[in-house]
Amino acid sequence: MKIPLAFVICTEPGRLEGQSLMLAESIRKFCGNLKDTPIYSFHPRVGEPISKQTQEAFTSLDVIHQQIPINTEFHEYYLANKPLVCAYAEQNIDAEILVFLDSDKCFFAEPTEFLLPAGCNVRMRPEYGQGIGSTGSQDSQEWYWQTLYEVLGVKRELFVNTPIGNKKIRAYWNSGLIAVRRSAGIFTAWKQNFERVMHLDITPPQGIYFVEQSVLSVTLCSLSEDISHFSPAYSYALPLHNRLSPSARLKAWDDIVSIHYFNLFFYKDWHEQIKRLKNFNLNSDKYQWLCEGVIRHKMPRTSVMHRYMLTVRKIEQKLRVFNLNIQVSNWMEKIGNF
Template identity: 30%
Template sequence: MASAEGAEKRERLIFASIVLPNRSSETNALLLGESIRVFAGSLSQAPIWFFSPESGEQLSAAVEDRLRAFDVSVIPFEIDPEALRFPLAGHVHAAALAERMASDRADLLAWLDANTVVVHEPRDLLLQDDVSLGFRPVHHTLVGSRYDEPIDDFWSLIYRYCGVPEGRVFPMTTHVDGAVIRPYFNAGLLVVRPERRLLRAWRDAFLRVYREPPLRELYRRDERYKVFVHQAVLSGVILSTLETDEIQELPPRYNYPLHLHEEDVTGRRPTGLEELATFRHEGFYEDPKWRKKMPAKEPLKRWIAARLSR
C-alpha cells in the first residue's frame, strides 16, 4: 500500500477520507479522489490520504492501482473488530489518525466522507488564520434538538458527557429542511487545524461514552441514536473545545446532499450540481436511471459515467 510517510513539504491543506473493502465504498473513493484531481483547481494537487481498516478483508487490488494512478495514498490502520462493527466508529478512528499524521505536515486537514464528489475548486476550505474549524450543519433534523424546544434526554447526555458550557449553544439551521436546531455538525465535511487536536478529542470522547448504559438504552428505543451518536459526540466536543468565533460555517455550496435534493425546502436548492463546490450522495449510481434523474448538465454526467464504467 502507498504511504504518506516521508513527506517533508508543509502543505496548505491535506484531504483525507476512509475507504472500506466493499464495492460501494471503493466506488465512492475512486469518484472522490479523481474529482479532487480534476475539479479542485488550486487544491487539485494537494495530498490525498485514504485510510483503510485492517479488518481481515482487503481493498480490491484494481482499486488500489487506480487510486495510486492519481496519487492517492492508501494508509492501513488498526482498529478493534468489535469497534469497527459499531456504526461509523471506523470513521472516527480514521479521522483522528489523519489529524495526528497531518499535525506537522499541513496547516489544514479536510476530512471528507468518501461519498463526496468535488465539482469546483473548494477554496473556502482554506480557512482564515483565526478560524480553527470549517463545517456544514447536518442535512436535516433527524435526531437533532430543535432550538425552541426543551433539550431531550439524548442531547442532555451528550452535553453532560462532553462538558458543553451552556453559553456555547447557539441556533443552527439545517441544510435542506431549514429547521433551527441546537448545534449539530455534519461529520462528513470538517476542515480542522491539526494542532488543535479536535478530531483526536472526538475519538477519545466517542470511545469514552458510546457504550454508556444510558445511551445504550436510547439505542434500543431508536436505532437512529446508535447511527448518529458519533456525530452528536462530535458536536459536543466542538462546543466544549472551541469558542464560537473559532468556527466558520461553510457556504451551502459545500456538502450538498444530492439524495435529498427533492426534499430541499430552503429556497437555496441548486438547479444543477454545477452550482456546487462539493456534493454528497448515497450511491446514486445504483439506480440504472441515475443519468436521467441527476440534476446536472451532460458534461458532468458524462464525466461521472466514464469513471463508473471503468
C-alpha cells in the same frame, strides 16, 4: 516538512472502493490549485484488503492508502472509523489543515473554502434535516442531547438551521465533510469523547447509528471554537435537492463545488432519479463526466426494491411505538434476496 492541506478518506472492500476512486479522480481533475493536494486513504479495520485493481488505481492517482488496525474496539460499528481515523491523521499527518471526506462525494470546482482563514479552526455544514437532532426542551429527543451535554461538559447552547425546512435545532453538524486546523486538536477530542460515550452506552433514540456525528457536534459545543459553515455549494445533497429550502438550493450543475450523493448511485434507477430534480440545469460537461464515472466504476448494482424495503422498515420502526409489530420489510428482503 509541513504541508498546507491534506485530504483524509476511509476505503474498505466493496462499494467504498469505487466511491473513493471517483472521489480521488474528481479531486485530481476539478480542484484547480488544490488538485495535487495529498490524499490519504485508510482501511482502519482488520480483514481482507481492498482489491489489487483499486490499489493500482490509487497509485496512479497518487493516493496514499494504508490498512492499519485503527478501529479494533468498535470493529462492528463502521461509523466509528471516522473519529478514530481522523484522530490518527491528526496525530500523524504533518499538515496545517486536514479535510475529512466521506467517500460518497465528488468535486466539480476548486474548494477554496478549505483554506481556513486566520482565527478559524473548523468549518462544516449543518446536518441536512433534523434526524436525531433536537429543537429544544420540548423535543422528544432532547434527553439524548442533554445527556451528552452533561457527560461532555457543555456550558454553552448553540443552534443551527437545517437546509431542509430551515428548522432551528441544537447544533448538529454533518460529519461527512470536516475541515480542521490540525493544531486545534479537534479530531483527537472527538475520538476521546466518542470512546467515552460508547463505553457509557449512550445512544440516540433510534439506536447506535450517528453516535459519532452527534458526539462530534457536542464536542464542538464543549470547545471554545467558532464553527464556520461552508456555503451551500459544498457537499450539496443532490438526492435531497427537491426538499431543500430555497436559500440552500442550487439551480445548475456548474454552481456546485462538491456533491454528497448518499446511496443514489447504488440503485439502478439513479439516472431517472436525477432527472426528477426540479429546476436544476444538468447541461454541463461535469455532469456527463459524473455519469461516465458511475458506469465506469460499476456503482449501480441493486434493485429499486431495496430502497422501498428500507422505507417500509422505517415506517415499521415508527409503528412499534404504538405496539404494532409489522414485518413486511423482512418479507421484501427475503423476496429480493438483499
